[in-house]
Amino acid sequence: xxxxxxxxxxxxxxxxxxxxxxxxxxxxxxxxxxxxxxxxxxxxxxxxxxxxxxxxxxxxxxxxxxxxxxxxxxxxxxxxxxxxxxxxxxxxxxxxxxxxxxxxxxxxxxxxxxxxxxxxxxxxxxxxxxxxxxxxxxxxxxxxxxxxxxxxxxxxxxxxxxxxxxxxxxxxxxxxxxxxxxxxxxxxxxxxxxxxxxxxxxxxxxxxxxxxxxxxxxxxxxxxxxxxxxxxxxxxxxxxxxxxxxxxxxxxxxxxxxxxxxxxxxxxxxxxxxxxxxxxxxxxxxxxxxxxxxxxxxxxxxxxxxxxxxxxxxxxxxxxxxxxxxxxxxxxxxxxxxxxxxxxxxxxxxxxx
Numbered sequence: 001x002x003x004x005x006x007x008x009x010x011x012x013x014x015x016x017x018x019x020x021x022x023x024x025x026x027x028x029x030x031x032x033x034x035x036x037x038x039x040x041x042x043x044x045x046x047x048x049x050x051x052x053x054x055x056x057x058x059x060x061x062x063x064x065x066x067x068x069x070x071x072x073x074x075x076x077x078x079x080x081x082x083x084x085x086x087x088x089x090x091x092x093x094x095x096x097x098x099x100x101x102x103x104x105x106x107x108x109x110x111x112x113x114x115x116x117x118x119x120x121x122x123x124x125x126x127x128x129x130x131x132x133x134x135x136x137x138x139x140x141x142x143x144x145x146x147x148x149x150x151x152x153x154x155x156x157x158x159x160x161x162x163x164x165x166x167x168x169x170x171x172x173x174x175x176x177x178x179x180x181x182x183x184x185x186x187x188x189x190x191x192x193x194x195x196x197x198x199x200x201x202x203x204x205x206x207x208x209x210x211x212x213x214x215x216x217x218x219x220x221x222x223x224x225x226x227x228x229x230x231x232x233x234x235x236x237x238x239x240x241x242x243x244x245x246x247x248x249x250x251x252x253x254x255x256x257x258x259x260x261x262x263x264x265x266x267x268x269x270x271x272x273x274x275x276x277x278x279x280x281x282x283x284x285x286x287x288x289x290x291x292x293x294x295x296x297x298x299x300x301x302x303x304x305x306x307x308x309x310x311x312x313x314x315x316x317x318x319x320x321x322x323x324x325x326x327x328x329x330x331x332x333x334x335x336x337x338x339x340x341x342x343x344x345x346x347x348x349x350x351x352x353x
Contacts, residue, residue, distance in 0.1 A: 042123045047232035050123065054224065058115045065110030069103060097192060104193075104208055112216030116224050131223040135276035140336045145270060145279055148329040149286040152266070153311035154322040156259045161312075163258040179254040186253055194295040194307075202296045210289035218281045221247045221264070222271040240268035263287060269330065273337045 042050055077099075117127055124130035137145075168176040194205055221243050229239035244264025248257050267280035294307040303310075313319065 040121075040123055040125050042119075047228050050119075050228055051232075053122070054115065054119050054228070057118050058111055061114045061118065062107070062110040065106050065114065066103075069106035073099070073102070100189075100193065101204065101208055105212060108208070108212040108216040112220045113212075116216075116219035119224055130227075131219060132271070132275060132277040133223075135274075135278070137274070137276060137278050137282065138336060138340065141274055141279055141333050142282065144329050144333045144336070145283050146286060148266070148326050148333070149283055150290070150311075151322060151329060152326040154313050154318050155326065156262065157309075157312035158319050158322075159259040159262055160256060164255045166255075183253055183255045191295075194292055195299055196296060197300050202292070205292045205296070206289050209292050210285050213288055214281045214284035217247065218267065218271075218277055218284055221250075222268060222280050223277045226268055226271060236272055240265060240272065244268055266330070270333065273334050275337075 042053060045053075116131060120127045120130040128134040194209070196202060196205065225243045225246065226236075226239045229242050230236050233239055233242075244261050244267075247264035247267075248260040251260060253260070263284075267283055270280045270283055271277060273279075291307045291310075294303070294305075294310045297303045298306045
């Protein structure tokens with residue numbers, strides 16, 4: 001009896017202490033919230049100011065991740081790592097390629113992924129909702145997007161041909177020469193980067209060029225920039241166009257500007273129609289990964305057409321079918337997204353058109 005009463009007393013005492021501790025923690029939490037209100041610091045700022053902050057975030061993140069990446073490489077290449085990095089741009093041996101692939105991974109996180117998440121936190125705090133990561137892809141849109149990426153391929157190559165035949169005025173000849181030299185250097189780097197005859201190398205290339213590039217670039221150019229430009233211009237179509245222009249210009253390859261701009265438009269409209277970042281990520285991934293696979297198949301001798309010519313044609317009938325088929329598929333995606341059973345949230349900054 002005495003033991004039971006003692007046990008009850010101890011239990012009651014423990015419960016009281018537990019409640020007291022919960023009360024203290026609750027008060028402490030309330031005081032912290034009063035001192036540091038849960039208000040995103042950029043929520044009331046102008047779009048122009050937000051863009052400036054985004055540029056600053058990208059600069060700081062890129063610098064920090066690059067320094068961190070160099071520190072990671074020091075144990076493997078010694079304190080002379082900067083000379084190794086300078087030599088690696090020539091891609092003359094497998095070690096150079098490995099270094100450049102590592103730097104590419106670092107850049108994807110430092111320039112695209114981390115800045116997008118940091119900016120989303122400062123702007124909204126609800127990161128998945130802000131970046132449209134919280135919605136899945138509709139099966140019909142998944143299938144149609146897969147089809148449109150391959151259907152548009154002949155038209156994309158035609159745009160590339162048009163782009164490559166463009167000539168600047170004579171007084172800008174120096175600029176045209178500089179762009180051609182950069183284009184040739186970029187082509188050599190790409191070829192060395194993707195050249196592999198091993199499945200492990202193929203999977204690494206798909207991860208870097210397909211997955212990371214698709215996720216990182218879509219987070220920045222679509223999830224963040226389209227929202228910012230839409231808030232600034234009050235015109236979603238203009239926001240998509242400007243983000244596509246920046247997307248194409250960022251790659252610094254003038255002779256691929258038009259097809260990349262067209263893809264930027266495609267990715268942008270997939271984003272605003274679906275209301276999820278995963279649909280343009282899928283499209284971007286399929287576009288990049290298919291080029292990686294074609295490079296691989298060409299290197300191992302399975303196919304005789306390289307990635308630069310894969311899907312290209314001079315047949316106007318095929319080009320027209322490519323364009324019309326792509327537009328029909330995009331119309332289908334828009335139609336299915338409009339007629340989903342779940343209605344879009346009217347409070348979202350970006351609406352499904």
